[in-house]
Amino acid sequence: MIRKTTLKKHENLKGWLxxxxxxxxxxxxxxxxxxWLVVLSFTKWNFMTPKKFIGIENFVKLFSNPFFWTLTWNTFKFMCYFIPMVLVFSITLAVAFTKAKKFKAFLAISFLVANVSSGVAYSIVFSQLFSSNGPLNRFLYNSFGFIIPWFTNPNWAMFSIAIMVTWKFLGYYALIFMAGLQMIPKELYEAADLDGANKRTRFFKITLPLLNPSIVMIMVLAISLSFGIFTEPYMITGGGPLNGTQTFLLAIYTDAFERYRAGYAASLSIIAASMSFAIIYATRKIIEREVDFS
Amino acid sequence: MKKKAGLLFLAVVMIIAIVGFSETITLTLWTAPNPNQNLFWKTLLPQWAKTHPNIKIKQSQIPAARSSEEAILTAIASNRQPDICTNIFSGFAAELVSAGQLVPLDSFSGFKALIKTRDMQDVIKSWKLKGHYYVMPIYDNPILVWWRKSMLEKAGFTKPPRTYSELYALSKKITIPHKRYAFKVFGGQSWWDRWWDFMTLYYAASEGKPYIDVKRNKAVFDNEYGKDVASFVYTMFKKHYTTVAFGQHPFFKGAVAGAIKGPWSIPSAKSQFPKVLKDVIIAPPLVPDNYPTDKPVYTFADAKGMIIFKSCKHKDAAWEFMKWVFSNPEHDLLWLKLTQEPPTREDLLTNPLFANYLKTHPLLAQYAKYVKYTVPPALSPKTIDIQQSLTNNFMEPLMYLTVTPQEAVKNAVKAIDSLLSQ
Incomplete structure (x- = not known):
């Protein structure tokens, strides 16, 4: 008995170590x-003078500032553009990967390159590509007589950023879906074939429901990503035009390090994190299902 | 015995004195994260070390961050700020002064003499903050307009446009929609980009008059000059003579015939676009049509300076160093040669030391000519808010034609007054 207790203690210690x-x-x-962030959110501090405790003043100011609602709306808009786009394209890509007979790994890695490329570098490439006099717009203008105001129209700018972010994460998310697809037992498809199910039925009745864990994971990643967009608007649009691409992270950075309002920036980051947590929680509640592959 | 004790006492006193006087003071110096400026300090500091063995200067570049201000702020927050720091622009200096972080340089003996020696009696006036001078300006980059000579000539212009109407005439001839424009009006989305559009144009139109009355905390550009600038921006966008997003290097790639630039563009163009550099003419910023031809054109000064932090334990030694750096014109010449940025002095064209060098560098000479007509941004601790407000309430509404020029001026003044009153 004593020896058992000693062993348990020993195991416990090993675990902690x-x-x-x-x-x-x-x-x-x-x-x-x-x-430190929580403490800071209740203070007024410009990095230089002593911190002053101001209670919930930062939060009151935040909710009464129309700019906060602009940030919320922009993030919502980004999610509406980005999530469906990245889901559809990455599932399609994953299905294509699984159908490929040769060079499966090479293809997957090729798409992953975008994910590891520098945000600054590809932002410069896209700003060049999408500029008013860039190759894309010049082609559109010469061929069809119109241009797309990618970054210069307040309504288009966030969509353009969503396209860039989709390009970056497409390969990564497709790999996750590919792993999910490989988990689905082939027997299920064979059984469906025997029952006379067509491709559409197989996809919507077998593939998609059994991909639920991967979809939930991608949704969680995509939502938290939507609240953390920074490099693209910082490098290309600076939050404009007309505040159309202002994001939470950009505003937190600007408030803290350009306007020297560290306390206010801390409160904004707490609210942004809470919002992202709440949306992730709600999404999981709504779409997460128990999946049994047997 | 008494004699022996006396000798011993004398010896002890001498040892203490020697040790005390030879104690080495170490001062930390942060300089701009810029390779050319870094080369300047690396060249200069060994000279200081030779003549001042007791005051050691430990130089490093401002730590990597998205901006120098961010790095300095985080250093202050964690009490790791240097003793001396360069790369301080006027607005940030105002913020540091309001937080009580800086030492007034005019409290040191020899300040006035240094200003006279460096020939900067007039230029220094615009750096006065709350009755004192806290920043020693190092360089003063006038912001001027670069033009592509060949593009102008093809359009029938023998010299760059001087007024707004002349630019409209050029634009009519040069513009090919979505391919080529005459002038890049919009500086960019960041707060500091207002230096390259609104401020340069406003100072040019108003003979360098302030846009903010710092004493009364009021925006003061609701006048004919503010309206002229607003009408110019509005017209350029309304007539499609310019656009918002040009992509990288539009001037060097021939997408625009003219663009606002600082002297730092000379070395970068030399290495990246040497052929285009041969085709460049530099001219003052554009002015309203009624601007007198015999008056000099003022412009915005991208000027940065050196400061001493209050936390510095050896302030006199820091001042000694500052005096040494700025009292020798040879140091300024070295700066000019290595950085291609005009040092803040008014004798650049008259002092043979600089004039001879500038004769062989005509583009830089053009910038040197305008040093005495430069004005730094308003010395307000709310510089960033003011400039962000100019983006949101002045430039963007004009670019997207959502307001009239008069409305843009009124709205921007109202918004800035409101934030200055907080």
């Missing part, structure tokens, strides 16, 4: 900044 580097990492690089 093994997980301690990660726990220390979390405490230092996540816990401390998080507590």
């Amino acid at each position: 093994l997980s301690s580097p990660y726990l220390i990492f979390i405490l230092v690089f996540w816990g401390y900044p998080f507590v």
Whole structure:
């Protein structure tokens, strides 16, 4: 009995020791900044003068500022453009990957290159490509007599950024879907074939429902990504035109490091994080299903 | 015995004195993260070390961040700021002064003499903050317009357009929709881009008059000059003589015949577009049609300076260093040669030391000519808010033709007054 207890204690200690580097990492690089962020959100601080406790004033100011609602609307708009676009294209790409007879891995890695490319570098490429006198618009103007105001029209600018972000994450998400597709047992399709199901029925009745875990995962990733868009608007549009591409992260950065309102920026980041958490939670509640592959 | 004790005492005093006097002071100096400026400091500092062995300068570039201001702010927040720092623009200096971070340089002996020695009695006036001088301007980049000579000549222009109407006439001839335009009006979306459009054009139109009355905390550009600038921007966009998004390097790729640029573009053009550089003419910013031909054209100054932080423990030593850097014209010549940015002095064209160098560098000489007609941005701690408001309430509504020029001026003044009153 004594020996069993000692062994249990020993195992317990080993467990703590093994997980301690990660726990220390979390405490230092996540816990401390998080507590500091919460404290900061209740203060007025410009980095230089002593912090002043102001209660919930930052939050009151935030909700009464029309710019906060512009940020919320822009993020919502981005999600509406980005999520359907990335879901449809990455599922299509994943299906195409699985159908490929040769060079499957090569194809998958080729699409993943976009994901590892520098945000600054591809922002410059897209700004050139989509500029008013860029190759795309020149072709449209010469062939059809019109241009698309990719980054210069307030309604188009966010859509253009969504296209760029879709291009970046398409390959990565397709790989996740590819893994999901490979999990689906082939017998199910064979059984459906015997029952006379066509391709459409097979896709909507077998593939899509059984891809649910992957879809949920992509949705979670895509929603949190939507609240963290920064490089593209920072590099290309600066939040314009007419504030059409202002995002939460851009505003947090501007408020903290350009306007020296660290407390206000902290409160904005807390609200943005809470909103993203709430949307992710609701999405999971709505679309997540228990999947049984047997 | 007494004699021995006396000698011993003397020896101890001497040792203390020697140790005390030879104690090395170390000052930290942060300089702009710019390779040419870094080369300047790397060349200059060994000379200081030779003549001042007791004051050691530990130089490093401002830590990597999205902006120098961000790096400096985070350093202040964590009490890691340097003793001396360069790359400080007037608006950020105003912010640092209002937070009580800077040492007034005019509190040191020899300040007035240094201003006289460096020949900057007039230019320094625009750096006065709350009755004191906190920043020693290092360089003063006048913002001028670059024109493609060959494109102008093809359009029948022997010299660059001077007024708005002359530019409209050029635009009529040169514009090919979505391919080629006469002039890039919009500087960009960032707050600092208003330096390259609104401020350059406003200072040019108004003979350098302020757009903000810093003492009364009021926007003061609701006048004929503000309206002229607004009408110019509006007309250029309404008639499709310019566009918003040009992509990279429109001037060098021939997408525009003219663009507002600073002298830092000379070395970068030399390395990237040497052929185009031979086709460049530099002219002052465009002015309204009724602007007198015999009057000089003022322009915006992209000027940065050096400051001493209040937290510096050896302020006199820091001032000694600053005095040494700026009292020798040879140092300014070295700066000019290495960075191609005009040092803040009024004798660039008259002092043979600079004039001889500028004779062989005609493009840079053009910039040097305008140093005395430059005006830095308003010394307001709310510079960024003001300039962001100019983007949202002045430039963008005019570009998208959502307001009339008069409305744009009124709305922008109202918005800026409101934020200045907070």
